Amino acid sequence: MSLIKRFAAACLLAGVAVGSVAQPYPSKPIRLVVGFAPGGATDILARVWADAASRELGQTVVVENRAGAGGAVGALAVAKAPADGYTLGLATVGTHAANVACNPKGGYDPVQDFTPISNLARTPNVLVMNVDVPASNFAELKAYIAKQPPGGVRYATGGTCGVHHLTGAMFSSLIGAQLTHVPYRGSGPALTDLIGGQLELFFDSMPGSIQAIQSKRARPVAVAWNKRLDSLPDVPTYAELGLGAINDSVWYGLVAPANLPADIQAKLNQVTRKVMAQPDVQARVAQTGSEPVSTTPQEFGAEIKKALERLKAVVQSQGIKFDTSGS
Structure with missing residues (x-):
């Protein structure tokens, strides 16, 4: 093989090798x-x-x-x-x-x-309750909880030790009540059980519960945000309710x-x-x-x-x- 052909072949091989290594990102799903x-x-x-x-x-x-x-x-x-x-x-x-x-x-x-x-x-975070709970706002919910035996009211979250679990624990402490935490593998299954009546309360992030709220399958109690939401103007923030410690x-x-x-x-x-x-x-x-x-x-x-x-x-x-x- 001539010197020119050997050089061309070497360049071709080098090009293939470089191309196989330096593929632009991303080159696959x-x-x-x-x-x-x-x-x-x-x-x-x-x-x-x-x-x-x-x-x-x-x-x-x-x-x-x-x-x-x-x-x-x-x-x-x-x-x-x-x-x-x-x-x-x-x-x-x-x-x-x-x-x-x-x-x-x-x-x-x-x-x-x-x-x-x-x-x-x-x-925003949101606290929602089952529509069959005999309360239409935070004050009525608090009164309802006070009438139940300790641990008789259950709240769902998307998992043990998640941010909503910590919010629920602080909520219980702030209102002076003992609630029972029911953790799930994500907020989707928890919301399903809330709507189905297996639970009274659910601490969630707004995206997971917004459709249920809008369709009136769940009732919002409070939101964690720096102001009332335009989409839920009648729902107070936790800070308005004196629960600023969980208004995050x-x-x-x-x-x-x-x-x-x-x-x-x-x-x-x-x-x-x-x-x-x-x-x-x-x-x-x-x-x-x-x-x-x-x-x-x-x-x-x-x-x-x-x-x-x-x-x-x-x-x-x-x-x-x-x-x-x-x-």
Whole structure:
């Protein structure tokens, strides 16, 4: 073989080798792990982002529900996945603050084991009750609870040690009542049982309960937000009811396993900022009762740390212990 032909062949082989290694990201479908059952607030927002991001990335983003332990099962799956950008997670105040504050031996560190990408939405919390409960507002609900035996009124949440569990525990303490916590594998199944009459109360994020509220299958009692919601103008905030200690909204954000390459982190953040600014995405997020946002990875990382420290203090003050029942 002549020198020219050997050189051409070497260049061709080098091109094939380089092409096989340096494929542009993403070159295959991406998995977005949600640590809760389908139908709940986290799942809804994950699918809104996944649909829009799929169009921008040119690859399908597949939502995978890995429910259990208040979102810890899904979070742990993300933490242990390869840091290649093909496994992402939907982080919440529950998975990355409340869960770990309540159970520090849960198997993952919300700061060290993840790469923050961006916040996606801030969402009001809401307390809803079964429509057969003989109360139409907070004062009447409080009076009803006072007439029941200790633990006779049950409240559902999307999981043990989740943010709504901590909210429910503080709510019980603030009104001076003993309520029974009933944890579920996500807010979807909990809402189903609330509507079916198996429970009296449900602490949730607005996206998971908004349709039930609008269709009058569940009755809202209070919301956690900085003002009354335009969609629920007659429903007071917790702060208005003298329960300012639980008037905190929640957030949802995008994370990846620790040590994600900086260029992939930057691309996912850029895509997130773009899709969260799109009118159709903003409309879909707003329909769930949430407020679309996007942040830098550094800002989102700082928010995770702040929520973790705040909820560690709540767990300590309420004496909450980790319990796997129902999770």
